[in-house]
């Protein structure tokens with residue numbers, strides 16, 4: 001095997017390759033466009049495209065594609081080969097600058113939420129020059145943004161890039177106020193921890209629910225679940241180890257810094273975390289990671305489940321979005337500083353995040369909303385649907401001391417003076433951890449823990465970046481006018497914390513008391529996706545995103561429609577799958593087993609044995625449950641039919657949640673009881689126990 005250093009990035013057209021394969025002038029022009037967003041001349045693009053093609057062909061690529069993130073939740077690609085006729089029936093390999101920088105896929109088949117009339121089906125993909133091209137499946141993939149003919153974004157990358165620009169602009173204004181003129185760029189960075197399940201592929205193939213919906217719609221509780229917490233950080237099973245090893249190698253080839261891997265809390269559950277990086281690249285990489293997880297799993301006879309809640313009764317999977325903001329001079333703005341002046345700057349950025357999370361808590365909740373994630377949030381395994389922040393005792397005490405003009409007495413009990421130029425010097429707090437908090441400060445970054453495992457990290461970071469940008473804008477507006485910078489700064493930090501400290505909660509977020517306490521504090525508790533999504537098109541949201549050029553009102557409304565429709569479609573497909581499974585597999589299994597039992601009873605009677613209590617009782621049970629099953633099936637079918645009468649999307653989504661979903665839960669209850677009665681050889685679906693303990 002090649003060394004990791006050779007392997008790493010070997011399928012990426014990265015800086016090293018560019019430097020080696022481009023002339024100095026072209027390289028410099030490209031770098032300038034990358035760092036400053038200047039226009040890329042076509043002649044430069046042509047040279048770059050040609051070099052990329054040569055490099056890719058040497059690596060075995062035959063095709064290229066613009067690789068983008070439409071609103072489907074997965075990435076999209078349309079492969080085109082490099083071949084071009086050269087006369088004499090011969091071909092040559094060609095790739096032009098025009099093909100590199102811009103594509104025109106038919107946009108009509110992607111969700112647009114009514115943005116684009118069907119006669120305007122044209123969409124454009126535009127090269128995101130800040131994210132390197134790479135090779136996947138013998139195809140050169142160009143990361144691109146995707147927008148409509150009239151320039152409205154139809155993807156997740158465009159608004160993400162806009163939000164990164166917003167936070168860059170406002171953070172720079174704030175840094176200038178601290179006399180910092182060296183920093184040219186401020187970037188939000190992300191390290192997503194990715195949870196997933198691995199089960200045996202043969203079992204996966206026998207579960208239509210997993211195939212069509214990603215989660216089990218039926219399944220009785222296994223005798224052993226996660227009671228012992230014996231899976232967490234446990235040693236890796238050989239098949240899992242082999243999978244992880246190959247996955248690491250595939251990811252390294254793509255330049256993805258896969259760093260940690262371990263078993264998670266639930267049986268068959270695992271986690272992978274890369275080293276953090278620039279948000280849009282981290283997002284691209286996370287999409288690739290999820291895709292790679294699925295394909296490597298298949299090669300190992302496994303199926304990788306990325307649904308937020310594949311199994312009822314055991315933990316679901318989330319994604320932890322570790323987020324911070326850093327400068328091109330290498331400073332993390334959320335890192336407590338070494339000098340009082342640095343600390344003042346840190347505290348200002350810290351209270352900016354506190355205010356942003358408080359002011360835009362509903363939007364952060366929206367960013368974690370989906371039909372699948374509704375199963376997790378508030379279910380004692382993931383944070384509740386209430387947004388709050390964990391700061392840790394020490395930082396909270398410091399802020400409280402500032403707020404009340406008290407001296408902060410640190411752990412060593414030395415009083416620390418709190419003034420304007422002399423803010424307390426404090427070590428970063430890395431000791432206490434709170435795993436129940438949706439938004440936790442962990443020393444020099446915030447960890448947003450509400451995301452579902454299959455989420456793109458684009459959505460939450462668009463909101464986080466924009467919300468923080470807005471607060472920084474307000475701070476900069478205020479402080480730029482100040483003639484007494486230091487005292488105004490101290491007052492601003494103090495007032496901001498005072499006004500927004502309700503969002504800080506260091507206790508147990510899973511407790512019932514917190515729900516009551518949060519309500520007293522006036523925090524939003526948007527329990528389901530249907531409750532949350534309307535916040536996306538609220539006046540506050542429209543104003544926020546418009547002010548920073550992240551979403552126009554029409555773009556927001558289109559996304560609202562897409563998300564609501566997605567919610568309805570998800571439940572609709574789940575309901576149809578349930579109906580199909582019950583009719584096609586579960587009822588026949590019950591009938592078969594009932595047949596077996598009657599046969600035994602008949603044989604016994606023929607032998608003059610009239611004691612067949614067991615068979616009779618079982619038959620009675622199953623017959624009763626079966627008739628109940630039929631009733632529940634009819635109710636679900638009727639609810640599904642009725643759902644189609646609802647014209648307005650919000651009403652329809654509400655109906656799916658309250659009626660269809662309830663009918664599904666009732667149907668499941670009966671099926672799960674039947675599973676415990678019907679002989680295993682007749683039951684068509686692999687059990688929870690078999691799936692969760694299938695990989696050794």
Ligand code: ADP
Pocket residue numbers: 189190191192193273274275276322323324325332444445447
């Ligand atoms: P855990 O939260 O499980 O203790 P780590 O502290 O190792 O895990 O970090 C988890 C993720 O956070 C990793 O992807 C890591 O690269 C990322 N991370 C670490 N520091 C930062 C930072 N300053 N900004 C953003 N992400 C970070």
Ligand code: MG
Pocket residue numbers: 193320447
């Ligand atoms: Mg973590």
